[in-house]
Amino acid sequence: MDGRAQNIPAVLRLLLGFVVLSTVAGLLVAGIAVPAIGASGQAAKAGVDFFNELPSDFEISPLAQQSKIVDADNKLIANPYDENRIIVKLNTISKNMQNAQIAIEDARFFEHGGLDPRGFTRAMISNLKGGDVQGASTLTQQYVKITLQEQALRAGDKEAADAAVKKSYARKVQELKYAINVEENFTKQQILEGYLNLVYYGDQAYGVEAAAINYFGVHASKLNLAQSALLAGIVQQPTAYNPVINPKQAQARRDIVLTRMQQLGMASAKDVAAAKKLDVKKMIKKTPVKGVCHRSSQPYFCAYVMGYLQHSPQMAVLGKTPEERLKRINQGGLTIRTTLDPAKQKIAQAEITKAIPIGNKSNLGGAMSVVEPGTGKVLAMGQAANFEKNQTNWNVDQVYGGGPYGYQFGSTAKMFGLVTALEQGMPMNATINVPFASNHQDHVFDGPKVVGAECGANEPWKVGNDYAIGGRQMSLAEGISKSINTWAAQLTIEVGPCNVLDTMKKMGLHMANGKDFDRTISNATLGSGTTTPLDLASAYATLAADGKYCEPSPIVSITTPDKKEIKVPKTSCKQVISKDTANAATDLLEGTLRNGGTADGNWDVGARPAAGKTGTTEKHNQAWFVGYTRQLATAVWIGNVKVTDKNRKLYSLNGKCFGSYGCFGDVFGGTVSAPVWASAMKKMSEGMEVKQFPAPSDKARRGNLQDLPNVYGRSPGEAAAILRDAGFDSRVGGYISSNAPKGTVGGTSPSGGALPGQTVTLLISSGPAQQPDPKPSKPTKPGKGRGGGGGPTAPPGPG
CATH class of the missing domain: 1.10.10 (Arc Repressor Mutant, subunit A)
Structure with missing residues (x-):
């Protein structure tokens, strides 16, 4: 050989x-x-x-065709593809188009058996005389050539793809033999259908359906004479005759096709004359070619779906690697139905952009994620940004198109400390001794439970409040509703910061890069770590779903072109905290939206029960609200896109303007984020059944407290020994006025009962006189809108 x-x-x-x-x-x-x-x-x-001896059996693989991503109502979101191709049946392609292609490429298509004797003989005689290899290919031969090229490209074999179109006698002879085989095994209609779906019509449009939509905004079934002739003429030289970039050449080529159709009796002289009068420039009705998600009506959600399909372990049914999955998505003609609720999406996008105008010059960003508790369905995803200029999706993890860090989530972290305490058995009406602090005077948390401890700090930990408060017993209800930083810090110390971080992980919270938070007391308490709106919404949805965490997912179903459903694993859901804990936490978190809470005035809890938490980060850099009803959980982030200036100084939201909400001197989670959340949730909840949260059980209300031994009037050393024998740790706290002898134990925090192993704070009597430390003045009532830290009654600390 x-x-x-x-x-x-x-x-x-x-x-x-x-x-x-x-x-x-x-x-x-x-x-x-x-x-x-x-x-x-x-x-x-x-x-x-x-x-x-040449191979003669010609196999035709299914053509690569674009897939469809649709919303929950089956409305198109995007068409991912490697080649912009939509497969259609021959009977849905206009007769004008069929005739035009045959007229210009192979007028005797229905008469020959794969080889046109006259054309082939004429070309071969010329070639035998020493001329260049001439074409004279029939439509069937062209179909063979382009199919071989297409299959080679899909297999990643560039050498074979080049060989399929190489000008050589060897290739021509092989192509001829394959063409004969195709004519033997397929009807003329099947060959023509395959050809029209296969060939390249320029401008990234493969096949006649994609070309018709691309150039004219119509389906192939609606192509008129002039449009058909224009498309048919492109095939010979897709760039030279591209009507978008070379309209004059395309028009001249179109007129040649029209003339040929008239000569063959496929169109009347009158119709041809009328078609030739049409200016090609005016015929074209298209928008500039963009990427898949750039052309989507919901570009950020589209990008999230594409990232999820390629990288989520749930989507392994599409392939082992992201590359395998993308190839199947782009070439497989799949219909990917998503969870996106178009009505809720419209509301989410409108509401976030009312507060954060797209293209603002104030370094402001905003995002909103909405999930369904108990299913993990991502119902909406709004973002106040221009996808053309910024493809980073602030709502999601980096692997799904988000940034590498996310944003600090501030006091929304306090929910996890509350849940940990309730899960450990702390009763709902429990009180803890909260150290005093203000926005000018920090409290320093020291001692072995903090400094050098596991999940602690490397040095004494300074915590401030946003106004003067503390130095007294405070209930769980007051601490969470007013978002008091020293309350949260003390609570975290009592339940264990490692346990709080474990609760965060169980409830699906992590950094945008997919890693767990650094195990520090600050991350556990004040949200100094970074995360995303979607992760926060999903974590809070756990409470609305009776303690069941569901991994967020945008996928409902995936079907093949022949309507066969690919078995997609069900969303991963797991009971991560008890139902009692979830219901108790919800009951306490409703206080955020009630009188005195940091988001008071935004929601009528009596009309439709809801719960949530504000969050503001250090220096008012970022502001959050995360809240939920029984059916919807929504996180709203509003903040500085760039966190610091070139000197690493934090930018502040204070003094900035927020669209239709106006301008604010001090910005907290309750200032804009909570009102945006409330406005969106009210609209999204319209028509939904009003569902009550389950009432906390008696067990949740009572907790698992054990009676504390009476140590009143004992010396600190004696009291510590008594408590140790009873199974409790202890530490010496501050002074209180008491009738107990000065220097002895005048009280404990907690009092009456404590959790097994809990640290009990010994409060030392200063005698019946006024305690030596000045009592902090009662805070004045700030203006409405301070939240998250901060609400209309009392703004909490910046954490």
Whole structure:
């Protein structure tokens, strides 16, 4: 065979001479291999043998075609593809288009058997005289050539793709033999349908349906005479005759096609004349070609879906690697139905952009994620940004198109400390001794439970409040509703910061890069770590779903072009905290929206029960609200997109303006984020059944407290020993006025009962006189809108 290959050019010239004769005799038209009759000499014999030994069975793989991403109402969101192609049946392609393509490419298509004798003979005679290899390919031969190229490209074989279109006798002969096989095994209608779905029409449009939509905004079934002639003319030279970039050349080529159609009786002279009068520039109705999600009506959600399909473990059914999955998505013609609720999405997008105008010059960003408790369905995803200029999705993790860090989430973290305390058995009406602090005076948390402890701090931990408060017993209800930083810090110390961080992890919270938070007391208490709106919404949805955490998912179903459903695993849901804990936490978190809470005035809890938490980060850098009803959980982030200036100084939201909400001197989670959340949630909840949260059980209200031994009037050393024997740790706290002898124990925090192993704070009596530390003044009532830290009654600390 090596010897033959070296003589192929000469052999093929002789062979093609016989081909011409065989053609005249009708042998090839009948599909018969070239015989050696009349051949003289070894070269001719070798050429005929070479032809007969060529592969003849031609396999047609399914064409790569674009997939569809649709919303919950089956409305199109995007069409991911490698090649912009939509497969259609021949009976849905206009007769004008069929005729135009046949007229210009292969007028005798319905008469020959894969080889056009007249055209082929004329071309071969020219070639035998030493001219360049001429085409004279039938439509069937072209179909073979482009199919081979397409299959090679899909397989990643560039060498084979180049060989499929190389100008050579060897390729022509192989193409001819394949064409004969195709004509034997497929009808003319099937060949024409395959051709029209396969060929490239320029401008990234493959196949006639995609081309019709791309250039004219119509389906192939609606193509008129002029449109059909224009498309048919493009195929020969897709760039030279591209009507978008070369309208004059395209118009001249279109007119050639129209003339040919008239000559063949496929169009009347009157219709052709009318079609030629149309200016190609005015015929084109298209928008500039963009990327898949750039062209989507919901670009950020589209990008999230594409990232989720490629990287989520749930989507392993599409392939082992992201590359395998993307290939199937882009080429498989899949219908990917998502969870996106179009009505809720419209509301989410409108409400976030009312507060944060797109394109603002104030370094302001905003995002909103809405999930369904108990299912993990991502119902809406709004973002106040221009996708053309910024493709980072602030709502989601980095792997799904978000940034590498996310944003600090501030006092929304306090919910996890509350849940941890309730899960450990702390009763709902429990009180703890909260150290005093203000916005000018920090409290320093020290001692072995903090400094150097596991999940503690490397040095004494300074915590401030946003106004003067503390130095007294404070209930869980007051601490969470007013978002008091020193309350949260003390609570975290009592339940264990490692346990709080574990609760965060159980409830699905992590950093945007997918890693767990650094195990520090600050991350556990004040949200100094970073995360995303979608993760926070999903974590809070756990409370609305009776303690069941569901991993967020945007996918409902995936089906193949033949309507077969790909079995997508169900959303991963797991009971991560008890139902009692979830219901108790919800009851306490409703206080955020009630009188005195940091988001008071935004929601009528009596009309439709809701709960949530504000959050403001250090220096008022970021502001949050995360809240939920029984059916919806929504997180709203509003903040500085760039966190610091070049000197690493934090930017502040204070003094900035927020669209229709106005401008504010001090900005907290309750200032804008909570009102945006409330406005969106009210609209999204319209028509939904009003569902009550389950009442906390008696067990949740009572907790698992054990009675504390009476240590009143004992010395601190004696009290510590008594408590240790009873299974409790202890520490010495501050002074209180008491009738107990000065220097002895005048009280404990907690009092009456404590959790097994809990640290009990010993409060030392200063005698019946006024305690030596000045009592902090009662805070004045700030203006409405301070939240998250901060609400209309009392703003909490910046954490």
